[in-house]
Amino acid sequence: MRRAAMACLAALLVLTLPGCKVMQRISEGAYRNAVADGAVAELRERGFDVPERPDCTVRASGTDLVRVNCTGRTGTGRPVTVEGIARDAGAEHPRETYVIAVDGREVLRQDCLGLGCR
DSSP states (O other): OHHHHHHHHHHHHHTTSTTOHHHHHHHHHHHHHHHHHHHHHHHHHTTOOOOSOOEEEEEEETTTEEEEEEEEEOTTOOEEEEEEEEESTTSSSOEEEEEEEETTEEEEEESOOSTTOO
């Protein structure tokens, strides 16, 4: 999962050049999906029921910084938030940080998400 997320992130950043709007939207969608799926996997691993993947938005600032924010709910209706940031996003090895909170309480803070993260 980590490799997929990083590949999507790299593709997103490469395709932010003018004239590549369709590919940019596809890459942003792939990154949003990778983060959402990774967040669900992490939450389930910690015992949270998450029946649907969170909705995520991506904001890129050139090739150096990409932010992703997601919102969702647990099966019992508790709010879930995911905040991610990738620094040096255009580099071969961006520095990522993800924070997941459930009902306002931080349950995870790490540099990757999902099954391939360890």
